[in-house]
Amino acid sequence: MVTARRGKAGVLSAREAEPVLRGSGDALPPLVLAAGEEDFLRERLVRAFREGAEAEGAEFQRLEGDALDAETLAGTLATLSLFGGARRIWIREGSKMAGGVEEALIAWAGAPAEGTFVLVTTARNVDELKFLGTLAGLAVTVTCRLRGGEGLQWAEVIAREEGVKLPGATIEAVYRSAPDLLSFRQEMRKLAARAEPDGRVPPQALDALRAARAGASVERWAQAVLAGSAAEARRETEALAQEGLGGTQALWALAECALGALEPQSFYYRRAGRANVSLTPKKARAVLDQVYRADRALKRGEMRDSDLAQALVQNVRRAIRG
Template structure:
């Protein structure tokens, strides 16, 4: 078994994966963290990541239509020699047969990094990579407080900056929903503080915005409560403010998963009883979340989760304008479905 616990992933990345490993699967609900780690693993395996002969990028849906291509690419020797890497980007079609064929073959010279979404324990690709001694499965879940503090310190130190303790705590409290969005906020703060020696609490309050899931509560709650008009208005506002489409859908996905978990844990209980035992739920949101629980069954929430997962992946592969159209459509459809359930 080569499944890696979430807390052990950073240590493994610092040490570097075993060169005998043929396939590294990077998956999880934090799409920003998945993308960052997949990019780091793929680009870190080659001398020049900009060389298309050294770093080959394959779309998952293209690979699903031609499973033998992965084995061919992995066994190809570079034109000028040197290490090669294959980076398989997320798609909507299954690619487990292509990965299985590669794992059964002779050890390739290339590092194969497979980027995926939030895979269930029973997903064929995850099962395959967790059971094979020649593969690694790296889960990516939202950063906890300790990981965020380390991330903040590392990124700011790279810019020659320190950060005061109270400023770090305030900044960390506003991050964590998505690694890519968190990094954007840290980089924005570093740019603001350029020329200073230390970042203060005042700097954080002046620059950092709340990019965790809470900033999107108005949009997400409107969608899952069936308020289509409000969801559409909220989406337009966040879009104007520059919020990434996949970040918005990622926050909605996490909320759908939270609703599903609450529904399953509270079987036989009323929505009011479930809300009363929901730890961490702000009192101002209790009423609207109770409405959501009343309207969404576990089966319907599973369908919403699948729709949101597909939407997150589609947004990440699309141009910004089209990504926003996709994300808005997904959220409005969820709102319309919730409205019909009233």
């Protein structure tokens, strides 16, 4: 591990970075790059970054990397805070920025403005893109990937934070059956809603959780949408709704199937539990187009999260039929 200091490039683990991002600007690096496929870790770092802004009264701004232009970014980075204090800027989808935007960010990182702090997040790994490698040389990088037993360690942290008291073996069993840590956290929240005041979970609550996992799955839903009949897609969509699943989970289950068809070696292996649906490159790109359209509609408030799965069923099936 390379020690990170203000103005110096370095590497931190997610555990090390979290208190730094939540802390004051005195110890915060001007630029932090959170890169890797684990959504839970990136979300956690963003939350810490936002909480740090709130704690010190700093201005907080979110930018979408895939919708940025160079002039807007340069202007944002050069703008002084309305109240003369610190500014924290979160750039989401950092790997999807246009070339000119990348150059503007690199130029700023070479001589960052005092009192301005930037967090860039991306699901891509640093070694996958030349731009990310260049940025990592100017930033403190946080690797958002799980190694060895880190996933189970985070699962135990999640259970504790959600106020759920479970035996270690039970936590591990639920974790092993969940596709990722965000899904595991959702399961812990379901158990927390049924737990006793002291956090202990009644056996019937665990039975209900096992039944729910058997009854609904975003992976099975994605498979039905992409390769099943209309009746199968409708049945799986109803199962998701009954269990309170779907939304962005469903969105990215489809995206991962499509990306797996386009880049099987560099992407798909990461989610071994995802539905293995055979898609031609043309159909995979059509699916991704619908996913990105739905994601944009969600961000703009044009669609509710609860309506996402049903809309995707209609639009994706229509798109892959050509």
